[in-house]
Amino acid sequence: MREAFLTSDGATQWSSAGRAYSLCEYSGKFVIGAFRGDASDILSVVEYLSVNRAARYRADKNTYCNIYAADVCTLMGAYLPRVWWLDEHIRVGITQETAPVLGSTVREMTANEIHAWLLQYGSLFGWKKVATVEQVQVSVASGAIGLISARAITGGHPGHISIVLPSRPRNSKKVSQSHAGRRNARNQALPKWWLSDSFAATYFWVHSRPTKENRASERQNATPRRSTLVGVTVRAILPAAVDNLRRAIDSEIGKVPAISANLRLALIAAEDRRYLRHPGFDLVSIARALVQLVKRGPRQGASTIEQQLVRTLTGRREQSVHRKVTEIMLAVWCGGYLSKREAADLYLSVAYYGRAMNGIHHVCRRLGCDASRLSIENAAQVVAALKYPLPSGSTSTRSWSRRVAFIATVLRRTSFLKDKAAYSVFSQVTEPDESAAVEAHSPVHFLGASHLRRK
Numbered sequence: 001m002r003e004a005f006l007t008s009d010g011a012t013q014w015s016s017a018g019r020a021y022s023l024c025e026y027s028g029k030f031v032i033g034a035f036r037g038d039a040s041d042i043l044s045v046v047e048y049l050s051v052n053r054a055a056r057y058r059a060d061k062n063t064y065c066n067i068y069a070a071d072v073c074t075l076m077g078a079y080l081p082r083v084w085w086l087d088e089h090i091r092v093g094i095t096q097e098t099a100p101v102l103g104s105t106v107r108e109m110t111a112n113e114i115h116a117w118l119l120q121y122g123s124l125f126g127w128k129k130v131a132t133v134e135q136v137q138v139s140v141a142s143g144a145i146g147l148i149s150a151r152a153i154t155g156g157h158p159g160h161i162s163i164v165l166p167s168r169p170r171n172s173k174k175v176s177q178s179h180a181g182r183r184n185a186r187n188q189a190l191p192k193w194w195l196s197d198s199f200a201a202t203y204f205w206v207h208s209r210p211t212k213e214n215r216a217s218e219r220q221n222a223t224p225r226r227s228t229l230v231g232v233t234v235r236a237i238l239p240a241a242v243d244n245l246r247r248a249i250d251s252e253i254g255k256v257p258a259i260s261a262n263l264r265l266a267l268i269a270a271e272d273r274r275y276l277r278h279p280g281f282d283l284v285s286i287a288r289a290l291v292q293l294v295k296r297g298p299r300q301g302a303s304t305i306e307q308q309l310v311r312t313l314t315g316r317r318e319q320s321v322h323r324k325v326t327e328i329m330l331a332v333w334c335g336g337y338l339s340k341r342e343a344a345d346l347y348l349s350v351a352y353y354g355r356a357m358n359g360i361h362h363v364c365r366r367l368g369c370d371a372s373r374l375s376i377e378n379a380a381q382v383v384a385a386l387k388y389p390l391p392s393g394s395t396s397t398r399s400w401s402r403r404v405a406f407i408a409t410v411l412r413r414t415s416f417l418k419d420k421a422a423y424s425v426f427s428q429v430t431e432p433d434e435s436a437a438v439e440a441h442s443p444v445h446f447l448g449a450s451h452l453r454r455k
Helices: 040-049 065-076 087-092 111-125 133-141 215-221 226-237 239-253 261-271 283-295 305-314 321-337 340-350 360-367 376-387 398-413 420-428 443-447
Strands: 083-085 106-108 127-130 145-152 160-164 174-179 185-191 199-207 352-354
Touching: 040 065, 040 185, 065 111, 065 145, 065 160, 065 174, 083 087, 087 226, 111 127, 111 145, 111 160, 111 199, 111 321, 127 133, 133 145, 133 160, 133 199, 199 239, 226 239, 226 321, 239 305, 239 321, 239 340, 261 305, 261 340, 261 376, 261 398, 305 321, 305 340, 321 340, 352 360, 352 376, 360 376, 376 398
Parallel strands: none
Antiparallel strands: 083 106, 127 199, 145 160, 145 199, 160 174, 174 185
């Protein structure tokens, strides 16, 4: 996968013409190696572009945060797409001979589309997603580029992208930013706008800028992750199904509540022990289920958490080979679109737990607990209802109680944690003070996970 640029000798920040084109200064005033390599670089670029005065970013019936963010990143030596390849060209493959032609091979990117691009392709171009804006500020202070991207809660409304600047305001409720919008800000301490109800999902990104020597080789030789390549392939084979699933995910992801680390680990212990080691489907579980089927033994499930998420969001549960293959392919696509933590949290948020209990809020209300502060027993009770849904007016059944005891026992052993470092990272991002609900022998205590604020 390579970058897409539209170049023009006349595209400057002082003209509103040619907004689809990259700035002609890309190879001029700002070149890799001319910077000091510290936090002052981003301030120099922001000062030069003068977003508060430049015609290129001046709001009319539209706002241009996407253009401004792309220009800043371009001048800093990082790639953020102003235009990107059309899906049909990605499906057949982008070669060095594929020329970027607006409307023919590339399209302009809105803020919502850049938000999705960062999730799907960002890692190929040096972008790394982090958990909090504070982590972005630390990286930016060391010379990295920091972005905040937010997707609008409805498709007809614009998303937003903001550049994080290195200075720290005295008011902790504000962040130094530079962005284009209804009111452009060059270098200003701004409130945390992404907490608004207008946005369904927000992510924080950092880019450690490449040096002059290794920039070309890094870009030309970048090898996409397997999940990204497979995700692009799945989208090419099942475009309508992927679009429908993405819309379902986007409509629900902003509603996900704070989820306790104990609850995530209980889900893994009960439903998918190899969750952090497979791309969305588990060949070992599939093989085991087929062996049991041939032996006519007790049926065993082989569905991963991603597959269960796909099944829940699509509502398709018919028993057919076609449906199962489609489900597996969509689960793999999910593995590239969502992180493991996001997929687990979303599944817990939308799953069916029993009569009149669709979603984590309802089952926690029935059981009298809080999803963000769960002991081992509480977590086991919630997850047990996935296999044995609770009937109306009841808080327990015999099968459910046995399942609760089994899950709690597995959690206390902690032997199911095959990759302790990976599970520790998986469990870290959670609500503060969760330790009050974690018992001494819980997996989180065993891992020594810190309790960071969930974004």
